[in-house]
Amino acid sequence: MPQLTYASIDQTILNTLTPPKRYYWGIVFMLFLGVMIGAACWAYQIFTGIGVGGQNNPVAWGTYLINFVFWVGIAHSGTLISAILHLFRAGWRNPIARAAETMTVFAVCVAGLFPFIHLGRAWQVYYMIPFPNQRLLWPNFLSPLMFDVIAISTYLTVSSLFWYTGLLPDLAAVRDKSTGTRYKIFKILSFGWTGAHEQWRHYTRGYLFFAALATPLVISVHSVVSWDFALGIVPGWHTTIFAPYFVAGAIHSGLAMVLTLMIPLRKLFKYENIITIEVLQNVAKTIVLTGLIVGLAYGTEYFIAWYSHNTIEMEQFRWRALGDYRWGFYFMVLCNTLTPLLFLFKKVRTTLATLFIISLIVNFGMWWERFVIIAGGVAHGFAPHAWGLYAPSLIEYGIMLGAFCLFFFLFVLFVKHLPSVSMTEMKETIKEGAGHAA
């Protein structure tokens, strides 16, 4: 494999920004079509009423909340890779940090749509912002749903600013290699960055603070999401392990999504020298760890149910494994905990096909985990006469398709228009002794 140089890094990454071929626009169009299907379903729901979704008593929280938690989870590994691994000086995160950060920003955007969709009367969203309504009522910050509004909006703002700050030196590099209109656009986007020593002096410090602030934030955000459930008294939700359980699950699903995105990106953009098999292998090893933590949480839930001697809790967990949604439970155990153990074999974690397939399996399993927790909890609550089942409606499937398409639509646009690998951080990787956090 040829040795990386500053010039070869620039060349490889700038080559990805050449005008795209027709098939690229074909993919963009197909994804846009998917987004439009989702938008049409949402519009139909707004005009007809929230009843067009399958949510009803006792399961009032269906795919909208499942997808919300799923996408917030996907967002988490971006910050893990860009902030937490940065603080640990893990050099292997550099080739994938930019794409993972971008994934975070887009995943939070998609996640943020679902509370609006779930609201039904989306135009009354301003009830959630600190602004009095017509009756001079303010939001109640004792509610976990208000914690969520604050946490998710903070996360979106912080991750977007962190992403753009990291992008600044690369935007300048693209500017310096461009002419005409592209030069003018990148000149504005790069704010006049020139890599002067005075700029680096403040930038490295600011970047370090960004990482230090994003680290507790990422842990708090999914903890807050978990409290949407854990602060309710519903059996299966009301447990103190939810915060670490959700954070581990979020990082688990996010890392799987990193593999899902990076493997095709590596192939299409000829990033083999940059996103090496060692980098993917390290992600796979981390997935084994997070998978085991998630598995421990699944087991602990059963232990707590048994040890508490609480009949309602015990019934909830008996039903989880043997009841109507048992397939979801089997999927989550098999896909999230057992399948990633295959990464313990070097052959599996160094083969692109198996890495990719297992990453898809983990994503599938993590979606089902949220289904089992969210729908399963309320479907089989305290009173047997109030038990009931839930199945998503076509409108919900349409909105779900739209959400997935929106995420990939934004990501596909990003990779062809902005540097999908950080040129600066790659140069730092090959040069010992330098770092953003210098």
Added chain:
Amino acid sequence: MPRKRHIMGLFKNEDNVVSAINGLKQSSYEFIRVNTPIPSHKIMDALKLKKSMVGWFTLCGGILGFIGGFALAIFTATRWNLIVSGKPIIAIIPFVIVGFEATILFSVFGNVIGLLTQTRLPSYKWLKYYDPRCSGEHFGVLAACEVGQEDRLKDFFQKQGAEVRVFEQYKESPQP
């Protein structure tokens, strides 16, 4: 006719940059700045730079956010003074979450303000006397000399192993 002439030495090796900076400090030429594609410990050490002030902005933002988050939660709670389920109107523990998130948010705002004010961005004045190769694989050392001393400064840079670029007057050049 500019009073001073600006000349940039373009290096591929960091050690040569450090040597050039040290040489310039001992000469009569005016050292202006170094443009580099990556942050460099060696260059920062050679320049004996002071610690950045960005952290103070971050800290101020954090303090404001902490106070503001709690104040917002307390203010909104007192707008509807009804005790529900015996819980206090001003409940500190749940408000910690609002206070924490606001602390992080405003720390980051402070950080961004600090970055923009300290680096003096956005500003296109930085592109004055700048060579686009400095975002690629070159380290550019910019120095100024009196009119008539250009050849000596060029010679100085060449002896350090640099390619030399002489800026006639300020003219933005997108292409190397």
